Amino acid sequence: MLPVFLSSGLFLGWSLGANDAANVFGAAVGSRMVRFRTAAIVSSLCVIFGAMYSGSGTADTLGKLGEVNALAGAFMVAFSAAITVYLLVKARCLVSTSQAIVGAVVGWNFFSGSATDPAVLSKIMLTWVACPALAAVFSIFLYKCIAGAIRAAQLHIFTLDGMTRWGLILAGAFGSYALGANNMANVMGVFIPVAHLQPIEIFPGLILTATQQLFFLGGLAVSVGIFTYSHRTMMLVGDGIVKLSPVASFVVVMANSLVLFMLSSQGLSNFAVSLGLPPIPLVPVSSSQATIGAIVGIGLLKGGRGIRWRSLANIAFGWVLTPVMAATICFVCLFFLQNVFQQTTFQPVSYELTPTAWEKLTELDEIKQETLTKIDDLWLERFPNAREFRQELRDRLGKQPETIQTIMYYARRDSLRLSPRVIERLGTEKLTEAEIAVINKLSGQVFVHSWHLKDVLGEMSPLWRYSETDAAHNKALDAKFKFLDTKLHIQEPDGR
């Protein structure tokens, strides 16, 4: 079934290639500085490379927004995003796959009753608004530097021409890399938790993880989009919308790429943290909007006369319209998929303040006694989904998003059973033998909460303990626990 369900993601990838690659190479191809074939080959390779090597950062953020936990659900999320993109492109709106996919995930959250984390959602929305502004700032800065350098260097008109060609190709390659890194999560992100692919060893030392395989497929879909459809959009970008000098288009592509790269590079984010700055949010953004931001930046530098303010209004319109439309389509389609086609679109997640959860909450410093008194009556009551549980908590506690988040984390029922047969089948691909040996000691036990398993394993062995200093170890541990969750999870009867 996997290929059938993946098809919607591939469709979304195709439309990403058809539309967004034009932002990167449009000016170069449109002005005939670079041939379409060169642009298409460079762009395809770099998109695939970027997706496979830095694509996971933004995928994590999307995963935090809503973890789509059934294959049919993931199919519909990607499908409704793709339909939204297609319809809005037809209607000549400035559309972004990032906004469509976020809308669709929120639509899934609504349908499945999962809670949408307002902190993550607001982080994503803020980044969307910041993205064009950031691109404008970058383009102003780059333009000033490059124009100054060119004037100082006094290059021959043909030398400048040759350098600009090279520059456009390099900037296009960098832009495609950044596009793959930043936007591949849109295309394939929702399939990561549900598509259980085995790692493939191409040759010793080079192993393609499941995520990388998915991103490679997505990258291929993007390439097909570039080769089959992007020529037209490139000519449109190059000729129609704005007339830029080749040097200015180089600046625009660079500014766009830098923004996309910045918002998808885990390394850069870690570097910012090491300097004592807040981490850079890794959020999929719209490359079309970054491009328009960069062009507006250059327009402002030249006195702001040539700026078409309508295109800015169009961006703001896209921020609202695209997600709302995608969410609506997703919700409606999920309803049909579940009730007419009898597909599992989500695995229900229930919540309960079990004795274990209650005990843990009393131990926590951040949860005060009065809070516990207020939610006392919820003790042992089971809620079928996050939305209802959160509503009850809100009714009792008022506006305390962080406390509610904590309580929800500890009350979530994951129902993990460590049966000897399942433990046997865990295999040594993702876990070491020593780690499995620790798990084996717990054989036969049932854990209602995933955090409880984490705590118990952590107490039993340092292998399963989170480190206070080693971020890489913690990340690997997160991935291992996620793997355990999927393997040990047992379906509770009628979702309760």
Add this chain to the structure above:
Amino acid sequence: MSHSVLRKQIGLKKRIDEFLDQVSEASLLFKQGVGFYIDEKHDQFEQKLNQISTVEHHGDEMRRAIERQLYLKTLIPESRGDVLQLLEQLDTLLDCCKEVLWQFQIELPEVPYKSHDDMQELVSYSVESVEAIVRSARAFFRSSDVSDHLHKVSYWESESDKVTTRMLMDIYRRDDLSLCHKSQLKDLVRQVAQIADRAEDVADRLTIYVIKRML
């Protein structure tokens, strides 16, 4: 792709430089030719006439080759049109030098002794303006400051205007020349002065190209 483009660009740079050399050479030949004509050194005059014809022919061929290459290899797409116009205008300037020299050969005008110095002066101002526009064009291609040379074109053009007026007034106030002769000389003087006028036209266009090329 870009590697071969780079190689072609080096060839093209050389070609454009050579073309500008031809324009400048034609103006110098023109100056020498007129000098020999006035001094009645007919053999040397004819030699210059032949030389300028060859240079003009060469220039035409070069311009065509450059144009072909620019379009075939899609070089400098954004300023290609401007560069082509500039080259064509410079080529007309070159043609103009040749035509005026041929006019001497065809009409064999009798330049009165009193106007010899003025004629030499007029010719040298026209040639100066051509030289200045060639220097401006070179600066344009090398992206250095064009305005240094452009204002000189205007200067020499206005100087040549002054000499033209003075010469025509002198000629028409003379009693020893027939009206027919005066009319022929007027035409000749105007033709020589036209070289400077054309150079100024090129300079005007170049000013606009420079503004357009400002990033």
